[in-house]
Every structure is written in structure tokens, then in C-alpha cells.
Amino acid sequence: MFSEHGRAMLAYATQLTRDRAAAEDVVQEALVRAWRHPDSLNNGKGSVRGWLLTVVRNIVLDQIRARNRRPPEVGESPPDAAVEGDHADQVVTSMVVVDALSRLSNEHREVLEQVYLQGNTVAEAAEALGIPPGTVKSRSFYALRALREVGKERLAS
Template identity: 30%
Template sequence: MARDMQNEPDDAALLALYGSGDPQAARLLAARLLPRVLGFATRMLGGDRAEAEDVAQEAMLRLWRAAPGWRSGEAQVSTWLYRVTANLVTDRLRSRQRRRLNAGGGELSLDEAVDPPDDSPGAEARLIAAERLAALDQGLAGLPERQRQALVLRHIEGLSNPEIAMVMGLGVEAVESLTARARRGLATLLQDRRESLGFEGD
């Protein structure tokens, strides 16, 4: 059944429709939420796209399982989903830490793969943008997990402080403090590269 895109249901209404057996509602909700959750998980996991896809799929599966008993008004669907994703990411990061300790190794480093430059127009601009993004991801990876989570939710995912408070199980003032510390920490981590990467005005 075709839907009027101007009056498309909100997330909670779509989840309720899915819980009542409407598969189209699930497709619409997944198209709306999955890219956001995948991006969040990818940044929280230091750019590990494969692991982030696993986390995002598991988070969506939990949402589908929660659909039949979902009660509108208790929480926003997106906030609930971010919280589930954050918990799954935390589990993955702890598992990584345990594996590292059990292996007796030092810090794991991510391989930095850079595509060879080409001579097509805009190639230099694309390389600069890719280098800036890689530096940002590297800086984010250097932050403590809770600071990274707050910063990504606020400045990349665009959540409000009250929404982040719900996701992280904190008060709004604690979120504001955590985000401020994360911004200062990120600025320090990127300090030596700010001018070369063009961050000086950011």
C-alpha cells in the first residue's frame, strides 16, 4: 500500500505498524535509522566497518524483537536504538581489550590504507578531505570511550543533550561536562596537525 510521503508516520508509529505485521513499516524504519546507527557504531569502533555492521544489525534485530511490546511515549525509538548500539559497542570494545590482554600484546594499530593519488580534477581535494576525516577518526579513537560517545552523538549524530543523557544514562549537566572535556581532548590530540589539515578555523 502506497504511503503519503508528506504524512509519513514517525518512528514509534512505524514500529507499532511493524509489530502488527506490516513489513513495509520495517523497511521504512530501517532505511531511516540503520545508516545513522551504522555511522555511530563505525566511529565508536575506530572505523572498523565490518564490526560496526555486525553491531548495527544486532541493534536492529533487538528493535524488531521489542516491537510487539513497544509502548509509545516511554522513549524515542532512535534514542532507544542509540542506547542499545552504545551498549553493544561497549561490549565489543571490552572484548577487544580482553583479547589484547590475553595475547600479551601492546596497543593494536589500525592499518592506514591510502588510495594512490590520481590526476583527475578534484583528486587533491578528495585526498585532503580523506586525510582530515582519517585524522578526526584517529583523534576520536584517542578519547576515552564515554567522551568519544558523547562527542559523536552531539556533533556528528546531531542529538540534543537531553537525548544524549537518555542514551548514556546520565544527567544533562554530566553530558555537557563530558562533551566539553571531549572537545578539549580532541583539540589537544589534533593540535600538531590542525594547520596542515586545515582545522585551524574549525
């Protein structure tokens, strides 16, 4: 049966699945079904090839329906690869930064917010805070040093 209809079945299954390996599996399943139901092949209602191609189509449709009913599969990533989209490290880092910022004085925190979060220049930060540019620079220096110290403490514990 395969020698007579196998090429047509494989070509049709490949056209439906667009995947040669999947098409081979479909043809194998269709041939198993034909072997289990030999009476369906010789019922006189149509050609054997037509029946086999219908079985191929039905198997492919069943696979598509089954795939659509379950959630999409997640592919395996190499063991050394970082997980894409995993933002846990970013969350932890932001929690550490927020904690460190909360330990700073209001003056130091305001300077860092102006310069680093809002992207202001030293002159713009000085104008917004109503302090001299030199004070912005020194507060920024001491605030960053304090943040580094908090970071070192966190890493040590």
C-alpha cells in the first residue's frame, strides 16, 4: 500500500504541515489506521488513495485542533543562557536602590532625583532646588558615595 500511495500521501501531508518530519509522522499514522481498518479500504465507496488522503487531512486537522486547545509550549533554552524576559534581577536591583535611596537625607536624595532620574544638568538641578551649582555637585558626590556604602553592606550580608 505504501509503495503505491506513499508518495502521494507524503506530498499531501508535507503540503498541509509544511514540515517533512511531521508529514512523515502523519503518513505513518494514516497507514496504521488503514492497517487497523482494512474494511474501510475496500468498501466500494471510493478509491483507496482518496480514503488515505482524507485520513491524512483529518490527522493534520486533529493535530491543529489539539495544539490550539492547549497553551503554547515553551522551548527549552540552553542551560547557560539567560532567560529572556525574566526581570527578576531588575526588580531586585530596583528594590535595593529604593532601599538605599530611603537611607539618604532628603537633600542628597533630591539632588540625585534631579540629576539622574530627571536628567537635569547641574545648573538645572541647582535652579530647581534653589541651591548653588557647587552644592549640587558636592551633594551628588556624597550621595553616590553613601549609595555605594549601602551597596557594599548589602553584598556583605
